[in-house]
Amino acid sequence: MDSTRSTSRPARRHRRQPRTSSARTLAQLLVAVFVLVQLTCSSTTAYPTRRAATPSTTSHLYAPARKSFGPALTHATYRHALPRRPGTANNVATGALEYLTPVSGAPAGEIAAAFVAATVGVPVDEVVVMASHRSEHTGVSHVYLRQVKGGVEVANADANVNIDRLGRVISYGEAFFRGSVPTAPSLVAVAETAAPLQLHQAGNGAQHASSPTAVDSATSAVKIDPVAGYHALLRHLGMHDAVAQTSAAAFRLDPAMSTTTSTKHKLFRGTIARPAHAESDVVVGMTYLQTSSTSAKLVYEYEVELRDNWYHAHVCAATGAVESLVDWVADAASYEVYPIGVNDPDDGDRVRVKRPELVRASPDGWHSDRTTIGNNVIAQENLSGKADALLKEGELSAAYRPRSGHKLHFHYDIDFAKNPKSYLDASITQLFYMNNMLHDLFYAYGFTENAGNFQADNFGRGGVAGDPVVAFAQDGSGYNNANFATPPDGKNGKMRMYVWNTVVPNRDGDLENGIVIHEFGHGVSNRLTGGPHNSGCLAWGESGGMGEGWGDVWATIFRHRSADRARRDYGPWHMGKYANGGTTGIRKYPYSADMDVNPSTYSFLNHQGYWGVHAKGEVWASILLEVYWNLINDLGWTGDWKSAAVDKGNTLFNQLVVDGLTMQPCRPTFLDARSAILQAEAVLTGGRHACAVWRGFAKRGLGVDAQRIAGKNPWDDDTRIDGFSVPDECRS
Incomplete structure (x- = not known):
């Protein structure tokens, strides 16, 4: 924890208010839930925390171990x-x-x-x-x-x-719950006769004692209030010093709370006034969380935006055990991705581009001001590393952004012999350009307003507006890294890019467009899988690995040129080469269709060192790229990525990947995602290219006879068996 940040913000004071009827109702409802449901939670954290791997120069180990976890639902x-x-x-x-x-x-x-x-x-x-x-x-x-x-x-x-x-x-x-819990009328009926529960409400700071004669059995199960649950979460995260920054008086009940709206089915909703360690108020609710098809627990739900993480957590309301944790920030410490055309300063020269926007994706253009603020993206520096992009709704921070004249010319020189801060304007411009390009490109493939894309104004086309990507250039909170936070639709996606100090002079990750592509890809895959309201579908295990793999795939294919060939095992197909200043990149293997160069297959997920999502991502990307090359061999390649043409191999491939994301279930396995892509092909082309897709999957062990044997715990002790067979129709 950053002690400077924790002491720099004055504590907020709240006026004590009389207890309201809604507060009494909430307290009674909480008692009733425990009386009738008799839910029990483990007294310790539901799943163990895995230690991070020791850094190595031979694999993707710049990133720390991911903290996300949750119940393994075998009935899905x-x-x-x-x-x-x-x-x-x-x-x-x-x-x-x-x-x-x-x-x-x-x-x-x-x-x-x-x-x-x-x-x-x-x-x-x-x-x-x-x-x-x-x-x-x-x-x-x-x-x-x-x-x-x-x-x-x-x-x-x-x-x-x-x-x-x-x-x-x-x-x-x-993955629906098959068990039984009390119905809403039963809760209300019992609540009318139940005594108040000890609970801090409406910012009044006082504790309200419950009657020992009426609800002894209930209060024996109800051990914690919402703030105590939050303290338990902080301890789980190792933020012990932050506990003292959050008092019971900071909790406030939402006066408009409801359990019957179509979008917020919570037992209650409220907030914990912004603690010193957080970037905004902590949102609190109460829901059920299933741990199996027939077992559920009553949990507090928290949304916690920190400087480097944005957590969505569920904490047992009886014991404080953290039952589920999703970090909406997708960390890509070891990743580097590729551009549309030119990847980085070593790969080619800068050019001046005029009117690059796709009109139907950005009908008002890219700018709403003469700086790097627009409907799709807000790009700015963050040298301090504070991440205070938006002070509050509708109000921007005072972070620096380059300004142009009325002609909107963003032309800035770069001297690579100097520190990256000397060319900050060029870096922010590059970040703004690439984020907008990716917004428009993916729009052509179906990542639109209704599908949950990132826009301030949705032009009446559906979805939830008010969430352009906020992109931080030269973020000062660290080095050699990049990440993207994907909260649900309607909340800003946040991209943070870093300077790399692995070489002198230091290099700026903002200029390695592949990193930007990979990070933006997290926003695409998270919003499309499970729907735009649910950002927790690609958090861990195989699904988390595929989240990393899709980023690598897009980084690789968007820099493809017509002269490139699948068996090329050097140069552009290495990840992380420019920013890291290395010669071979930061992946264990380069992305190549030559099995002697990159031997990755489905069963590699069984190997030591492939527990983490980044390692799994390498395998998934290697498999998908075989499908990509097969389609190009059959249909050829076009440089017009925004055409989304189904008669060219590269654009058809990207359409199938995006469509597959919309069709696959929440928390998919490799086999689920494979089936979703095959179904996308069947719907789009009637199966004309199914065999090319199957051969790509089968080459690296994900054929029709591939198997996944589920393990007994959520930390991925599954066994994968390679399958190299294709359907009979594809064997000719």
């Missing part, structure tokens, strides 16, 4: 309808789709909710649509749902349903 299901094999009841390569439901003219949300309710066997009023959007190029609607029990959501009971233009379900994923 993903079912899809791929094309049927001729003469069989199953499918894999060619033919017409086998639909899961008949044609329907009902709205997609109604179809999805009814389908999930019938499939899982729960009442339809337990199924709430959290978000939905439609991919215009395929006509497929993507609906994201969550389960509520008694009006209160089960935070990790997610489902997604994909529906074609005729209203037929073509695939779904779900």
